Amino acid sequence: MKVNVGKKILKANEEYALENRHLLTEQKKLCLNMISSPGSGKTTILIRTINELKDKIKIGVIEGDVQTDLDAERIRATQAPVIQIETKGACHLNAAQVNRALSNLPINNLDLIFIENVGNLVCPSAFELGESGKIAVLSVVEGDDKPAKYPAIFARAKVLLINKLDLLEAGAQVDFDIERVKADTRKLNKGIKIFAISAKTGAGFAGWYDWLEKEVKNLRGR
Amino acid sequence: MHETMVAQNLLATISDEAVKQNAKPLSAKISCGTLNAINDDALCFAFEAIAKGTNCEGIKLEIEHKPIQGQCKNCNERFDVVISHPYCPECNSENFDLLPDAPLMLEEIEFETE
Numbered sequence: 616m617k618v619n620v621g622k623k624i625l626k627a628n629e630e631y632a633l634e635n636r637h638l639l640t641e642q643k644k645l646c647l648n649m650i651s652s653p654g655s656g657k658t659t660i661l662i663r664t665i666n667e668l669k670d671k672i673k674i675g676v677i678e679g680d681v682q683t684d685l686d687a688e689r690i691r692a693t694q695a696p697v698i699q700i701e702t703k704g705a706c707h708l709n710a711a712q713v714n715r716a717l718s719n720l721p722i723n724n725l726d727l728i729f730i731e732n733v734g735n736l737v738c739p740s741a742f743e744l745g746e747s748g749k750i751a752v753l754s755v756v757e758g759d760d761k762p763a764k765y766p767a768i769f770a771r772a773k774v775l776l777i778n779k780l781d782l783l784e785a786g787a788q789v790d791f792d793i794e795r796v797k798a799d800t801r802k803l804n805k806g807i808k809i810f811a812i813s814a815k816t817g818a819g820f821a822g823w824y825d826w827l828e829k830e831v832k833n834l835r836g837r
Numbered sequence: 838m839h840e841t842m843v844a845q846n847l848l849a850t851i852s853d854e855a856v857k858q859n860a861k862p863l864s865a866k867i868s869c870g871t872l873n874a875i876n877d878d879a880l881c882f883a884f885e886a887i888a889k890g891t892n893c894e895g896i897k898l899e900i901e902h903k904p905i906q907g908q909c910k911n912c913n914e915r916f917d918v919v920i921s922h923p924y925c926p927e928c929n930s931e932n933f934d935l936l937p938d939a940p941l942m943l944e945e946i947e948f949e950t951e
Contacts, residue, residue, distance in 0.1 A: 623940050705839075766872070766920050
């Protein structure tokens with residue numbers, strides 16, 4: 616006997632994601648889900664962004680890691696409110712975890728909430744969290760073939776940050792063709808904004824900050 | 838590796854249906870989009886492991902991968918996107934919108950008949 620079911624398998628996650636999205640939209644908060652490999656520089660990018668936009672945008676952070684609250688400690692040093700989620704082995708954050716974290720953040724006082732997902736270029740992009748958009752981060756040491764090899768996140772992100780530009784400029788032995796990354800990414804994602812940056816030196820951050828300020832302003836104006 | 842979580846959700850959904858139908862499930866058809874990054878072996882392995890000792894033990898999973906679709910901005914054609922060579926098969930344009938990926942769905946369950 617065959618029975619048609621037609622049910623979404625990740626329905627439970629989607630319901631939480633929907634709840635998160637309602638909450639964030641109602642309160643006009645921008646929420647960005649950062650996805651990358653481990654070690655691409657997500658936390659360092661966040662710390663610089665929080666410090667340099669301090670007077671313009673109030674930022675809170677949800678940190679996802681498999682173990683430890685080392686990243687939350689680094690963010691805490693900026694005085695920004697931060698909630699650490701330890702996934703204890705899971706390779707991605709889910710919407711229920713983000714839902715609990717959101718209720719523990721003082722979101723009334725914030726304009727922008729960054730979710731720093733678990734370092735992983737594959738799994739996190741399959742789980743909607745209710746975010747306003749995804750930010751992909753790729754550092755130049757990871758190789759310029761990643762958008763072609765791991766298309767899911769590059770196809771869905773609103774912004775791609777190409778980090779560790781200082782290594783290219785310093786003439787390090789890194790084979791990385793920025794134009795190839797841009798072309799491969801845009802094949803599947805015409806609207807994506809791409810900024811080449813160095814979280815270490817601050818190079819290239821102006822475009823990223825302009826984009827963030829515009830997004831926050833658009834949301835407030837609605 | 839997220840297949841473990843997918844398997845847990847799948848097991849719960851099939852178990853619910855089995856209780857509703859009051860019958861033993863034999864096989865299940867699943868469909869997923871291109872960007873869901875579901876690896877068949879990983880999902881089957883995870884499902885087999887967690888289904889042990891439940892009413893879903895021994896179920897055969899059949900997984901259909903649905904291609905992601907694009908809509909050409911030049912000629913308006915809807916087409917299956919080949920991720921490695923993405924362009925419109927009708928007019929060869931590279932200018933297209935990527936349409937939403939198909940969600941992970943439990944399509945059908947086959948139950949034992951008495």
